[in-house]
Amino acid sequence: MDSDTLLARITDYASRPNPYPLYAELREAGPVVWQAGGNCLIGGYHQIAALLHDPRMSADPRTRGEMTHKPPFLRLDDPEHHRLRTLTMRPFGPPHSPRRVDSMRGEIGRITEELTETFEAGRQIDLVDDFAYPLPVAVICRLLGVPHEDEPLFRAWSDAIVASADVRPDQDTTDTDKAGDQARIEMGGYLVNLAEQRRGKPGDDMLSAFANELDPALRLTQEELAETAVLLLIAGHETTVNLITNGVLTLLRQPEQQDRLRREPELLPRAVEELLRYEPPVHMRERIPHADMEVAGTRIPAGTSVILVFGSGNRDPRRFPDPDRFDPTRADNQHFGFGSGIHVCFGAPLARIEAYTALGALLPRLATAQLVQDPPPYRQNAMLRGPRHLPIQL
C-alpha cells in the first residue's frame, strides 16, 4: 500500500489492537515519510531521538500557523516552557520538593489495597473501570487537591479535551475542537476556582501551593494556572491508566514472564521500563520546525507538522535487539515511553510508582486469571493508545 496513507491507516480504529506492523512498514518506507495531508511521519529511533533534542523543533502548534490560545507548557517552547515547567515543578519535585512523590508511596499503596480487596478468585472484573482508572484518578486528585467526588464532572471535560488533542488526519475536526476548547475553558475555571478557595488556607496539595505563592516572580497568572492545572489533571490519569492496563494485558499474554516477576520481584522496576517501551502509553507527538531543516537527507520546511511515532521508535530493530520481544531484563532500555528531551513526561516518577505498586499488588492474583476478550476493546484515541475495557476472569 502507499506509504502516504500510513497515518490514516495507523489512526484507523481497526488498527488500534496492533499498530506495530504498520510501524514496521513506516520504518521500511524511510526515515521521513510524507503523508497525503502534507505532514510527515518519523518512525526511526535515532531520528526521533535527535529531533526530540533539536532546539529547532517547536512543540507549539502556533509554529505551524494554528490560531489558538497560549497552550500549556507541554506545547510551549523555551524559554517560556522552561519558566512554566520550573514553576510547576516547585511543589512537585526537585530541587524544591524532592520528597513529594516519594512520600505518596504509602497512600498509593493504601488506595491500591482498597481497590483490590474485592478481587477474589472466580470474580470477573473490568481492570480499567475497577482499578486502572480509579487508582490514578484518586492519586492525582489527592496530589492536586481536587475533590474525588467531582470525578464525573472532570471526566466529561477530560474526554472532550483528549479527543480534540488526538491525531485525526482527513477528518473534519471542527466540532471536536470546539467541544475541546469549551471543556478546557470550563475545566480551567473549575480548577482556578478550587485554587482560589485555598488562598490563605493552604493544604498540602499543589493547587494550594500555586494559590499561596507569595513571590510574584514565582506566581502563575490565572491563565497559566488554568492551563497548567488542566494539563496536570488530565495527564495525571489519562496516561497512567494505559500503562497499568497495558501492563496487565502484556503479563496475561506472557505467563512465563509473569511467573518470573513473581519469583524475582526486584525485576519489577525494569519490567515497567520494558513495558513503557513495548506498549507505551503515548504513541505519537507532534513537532514543528522553526526553520527549514534536513532530516536524513530530506528537507522539511519550516512550519511542517512532523509526527514523531514513539511507538515505532520503541520497536526499531536498529536500536533494540529483538524489539518485538517483551524482556523485563532488557539492558540499555532508553525508550520513548515518557518521551525524551525538555518535554519529557512531567509526572513520570508518579506514574512509575503507581505502576510498581499496581502491578506488584496484582501479580499474585494474575497467576490463575484469564483474559475474557483478547484483543480487548480499545479507546478511540490513537495517540493515547490503550484498552477501554479489560475484562478478566480472576
Added chain:
Amino acid sequence: MRTVVDLTRCQGYAQCVFHAPEVFALHGEEGLLYATAVPDDQVARVREAAAACPVQAILLGEEVTSRAL
C-alpha cells in the same frame, strides 16, 4: 552497595531524585550530587532510580573490597 552516576551522560532529568531522595539530590536546577555509599534500606529505591534513568547513567554494585581482597 556503592553507586556511581556517569555524569557525562546525565542530562538532569532528576528521575533518580524523585525515586531515592535520600541518596540523590539536585544541586541547583540541573547538577546532581549523590551519596556514594547506599544504605541497605535504600537499595530498592536506587534500583528503581537506575531503571528509571532516561539515559541509563546509574550504576549500583558491590565495590572491589567486599569480594576481592
Added chain:
Amino acid sequence: MPSDLKEGRIVVVGASLAGLRAAEALREEGFTGELTVVGDEPHAPYDRPPLSKQVLLGQATAYTTELPLRRDPDAEWRFGVRATGVDLLAKQVLLEDGESLPYDRLLIATGTRARPWPDPDEAALDGVFTLRTREDGAGLAERLAAGPERVLVIGGGFTGSEIASACREMGLQVTVAERGPAPLVGALGATLSKLAAVMQRNHGVDLRTGVTVTALTGNGAFTGAELSDGSRVHADVCVVALGALRNVEWLADSGLAAGPRGIACDAGCRAFTMYGIVTDDIFVAGDVSRFPHPLFGYQMLSLEHWGNAVEQAEVAAHNMVSPGALQRPHLSIPTFWSTQFGLNIKSVGVPTYSDHIVIAQGSLEARRLAMVYGYQGRVTAAVTVDMAKSLDYYRHLIETAAPFPPPPGAADRAIAADITIPSAVPDPSGLSHGPTVALTGHLPDRRLTVV
C-alpha cells in the same frame, strides 16, 4: 605471545577508573587468562569527582567512594604497590618491592596526580592541601568542617572553582587567586569565564585575578599568603589547585614515548616507543594517555575526563584481545561536566580548539545557555550551562563537522546568535589552572604556543 589473544597474561598498571573499567571490559570481551591490576594507592578503585563536591559538603565520606563493579573482573589486585619500570624486551613490569610481573600485554593507566606547590617547605605547612586522593579529600573535608576563618584556593580551574563553591555553600570565607584574567578561562575561553567570575563574586568569593601567589607563610601551620600585587591574604587553610601532573616518571627508562604531556598512543590505544614506532603489546588509557583525534586535526589530545577514562579503557580492552583487523579506534568526543555555584556546566568537544563562539541558545544573564565554539568555520565544541538536554544536538554538529555558526531556528535563540565573537582562549602558560583538555600537538592559533 599465545596465538589466542583471549588467553595469556595481562597486567594493568593503574587501579583507578580506567584500570578498573578496562579489567571488567577485558572479561566482557572474553579474556580468560591471568589478569593482574597494580595500583600505588592502598585502596580499591574509587571515584574522584565526589571528592571536590559531596565529600567537602559532608554528603558523602571520602572513604566510601569506591566504584561499584559492573562485573567481577576476576583479577589479582595488587593495591599499595608502585610500579617502577617496564622492561619491553623481557616483557615485565617492575614493582617497588623488587618483584617483576611478566605480561603478554600491558595496559598503562597510571593517571595523574595533583601538581604540588613548588616550594616543598611551604607545601608542608599544616593546612596546605592538594586535592586528588581520598586522603586529600578526607583531610580537607575535616578541616573545612572545623570552620576555618578563611580558605585560600590557588588556581581558578574546575577543581579550584568547585572547592570555592563548596566553601561558600558551607558558609566559609574563601579567596580564589588566579593568574589569568578569570576563572575557567583556560578551559572555556573569555566569554564564559566572565560568567564564572560573576558567579563567584555573587556567591561571595573574594576573587583575585591577574595575580600569583608568591609565598605561603606560617610557622608550622599555614597562616596566609603573599600575592604578586603586594597584598596579603590571611587564611588558615590553603588548597593548591594548579592542575595535574601525569604519572609517567616510572617509564623514564622504558623506551616508551612518555613525557610530561603523557604517553603517546595511536587511535587504537597502542603506545608509541620513543622512536615513534607503535607497539602491539602495550596499551594506554585514561588521563595519562595522549592520542590523535581526527576531528581536531589529528592533534594529540590529552584529557582529564571521567568519561574518556571509561571509553578509552573499553577500546583498549577490546583491542588488547582482538586481532588487528578487528581493532577499534577511540574516537569519542571529549565530554566533561562541573557543578559549581548552583550551575551545571557541561562541555562537549574541545573548546580551546576554536577561534570564534556564538551564544546559540539562552543568555549569560539568564545563567542558562548553550555556547557553540567554531574553528575555521566548523563547529568544534559546545558548552551548556543548565541546558544539558541540548548537548546531544551540538555533539552531533561536532561529529559531523557542521558549519559554524550553527543553523538558525533554535527556540530560545539569542538575538545575536549568528554574530560570532572571538573565543579568546588565552595562552595556558599564563594561567594558574591548566585546561582539562590539552591539545599537545601543533596548535590552531599562534597565540597558543606552549602547553
